[in-house]
Amino acid sequence: MDFNQAHQAFMEKHLAGRTGERRGRLQRGHQYAEKLLLQNVWWPVFGTLEHMHPEYEVYDWNRKSQFLDFAFLPPYGRFGIECDGFQSHVKDMDREKFNYALNRDTFLTGMGWKMLHFSFDDIQYRPEVCRMLLNLAVGPYLLRNPSGSSVGSASPVEKELLRLAWHLGGSVRPRDVAKHESVSFRTARNRLNRLVDKGWLRPVASGTYTCRYELTDQAAEGLA
CATH class of the missing domain: 1.10.10.10 (Winged helix-like DNA-binding domain superfamily/Winged helix DNA-binding domain)
Known part of the structure; x- marks a missing residue:
């Protein structure tokens, strides 16, 4: 199965398992950038989309709902994976949003998540850097997995x-x-x-x- 076939099956599976706003969020949120992250970074390293969950809902310390671009949930850990575009994640971010973004990542880290951020520019033009960092971040957990x-x-x-x-x-x-x-x-x-x-x-x-x-x-x- 090539990437496009795997991605189509991946989306059909997750759309079929969601209703209401969670389904709408997946339809709206999983677009070109998110698919490119899977195609350029994730697929060359793992060759599978198993244990990956797009637009995954999490809650902050106030029980406020948030969505990660991806959650990777294998038996040996929880990884939040974000594709950050400069326009939406930096240029248009005010001080309050900036503070919240930092606090959210720190909160999720405290709850046992390992947060990985990749810039859209690197995903598109320098994916080899993203793959190297992905290997560095996830590889030790794979090696410690008592499976x-x-x-x-x-x-x-x-x-x-x-x-x-x-x-x-x-x-x-x-x-x-x-x-x-x-x-x-x-x-x-x-x-x-x-x-x-x-x-x-x-x-x-x-x-x-x-x-x-x-x-x-x-x-x-x-x-x-």
């Missing part, structure tokens, strides 16, 4: 190497590991090759030389 997957049985050292690969955008080099772990190049390469043997990394060659190691689809599925 019973094979990655859950990894040793602390192996989990740290997988976490490093997430932080570096999905791939890691032996010299990255050597620097991060303060070990020799040979030891770093041996540790990476053990992860290859377990199916969590795959070597990427330049000619006859392995230059880096990428997270495999099997590892990504196991982490999720």
Whole structure:
């Protein structure tokens, strides 16, 4: 299933499950910018829209209803994801709205949410920056997820190497590991090759030389 098919099914599912103002909010709120965030940032990292909820209703400390652009609600955490356009979120914001926006994020953080904000300009023109930051923010939670997957049985050292690969955008080099772990190049390469043997990394060659190691689809599925 490609992105457009997945997105259509995603919207049909959530529209069918809503009525009244919550349905109207989804129809009005999920537009070009929100779809572009999914297409340019989320889909290339996860390849699925599972656990994503568009225009998700939350409440502030006064029980005032608010809507997040997206809530990502996997078994291991709660993430609020916002697509912020300069015109609507900065230029037209007065002091009261600015104060409320900061207080809302702090309140949600206190209630266990992890809030992620991406600018529309970056989503449209620099999505690779957004993907890197998304990996950095969500990757450690995936690696700590005790879901019973094979990655859950990894040793602390192996989990740290997988976490490093997430932080570096999905791939890691032996010299990255050597620097991060303060070990020799040979030891770093041996540790990476053990992860290859377990199916969590795959070597990427330049000619006859392995230059880096990428997270495999099997590892990504196991982490999720």
